[in-house]
Amino acid sequence: MITMDDLFALTKSAANVEDEKRVTLVLDPQISAEEAVRQLVHYFGKEEQKAIKLSLEGQDRGYMLRSDIPFLMTFGTRGVDDSAGASLPGGLSDVTLIKLCCPTAGCPQVLLVTNYDENDPPTCDDHETAMERCK
Numbered sequence: 332m333i334t335m336d337d338l339f340a341l342t343k344s345a346a347n348v349e350d351e352k353r354v355t356l357v358l359d360p361q362i363s364a365e366e367a368v369r370q371l372v373h374y375f376g377k378e379e380q381k382a383i384k385l386s387l388e389g390q391d392r393g394y395m396l397r398s399d400i401p402f403l404m405t406f407g408t409r410g411v412d413d414s415a416g417a418s419l420p421g422g423l424s425d426v427t428l429i430k431l432c433c434p435t436a437g438c439p440q441v442l443l444v445t446n447y448d449e450n451d452p453p454t455c456d457d458h459e460t461a462m463e464r465c466k
C-alpha cells in the first residue's frame with residue numbers, strides 16, 4: 332500500500348526540473364495515495380510535461396518527474412489472481428482534473444485540481460490573481 336509519504340519521497344526539488352510551464356497538481360487531502368498516482372498517470376498520459384509539482388494543503392511537496400512514473404505504477408501492481416476476471420480498479424477514465432490558468436497573459440502557472448470553490452478560487456503564485464478555468 333503506497334502512502335502520500337512514499338509519493339513525496341520520490342519528488343525532486345525545482346533545481347531538477349526544466350519545464351517552462353509550471354503545472355501544479357493540487358492533491359485533495361481526502362484522496363488516497365493510489366488515487367493521486369492515478370491522477371499523475373492520467374496527467375502524464377495526456378500531456379507532454381516532464382514534471383509536475385505536487386501541492387497538498389497549501390504546501391509544495393516537490394516535483395514528480397515523468398521518468399519516475401513507471402516506478403510509481405509498480406506500487407499499484409497486484410497479484411495475478413487478484414485481477415482475474417476483474418477490470419483494473421478505478422480505471423483512468425474516471426480521473427477528472429480541472430485545469431486552472433492565471434489570467435495574466437504569458438503566465439506559465441497552471442493548477443490541476445479535482446474541485447475548487449468558484450467563489451474563492453486559488454491564486455497564482457506569481458501574480459496573486461484568482462486562477463480561472465483554462466480556455
Ligand SMILES: [Zn+2]
Nearest residue numbers: 433438455458
Ligand atoms: Zn500568474
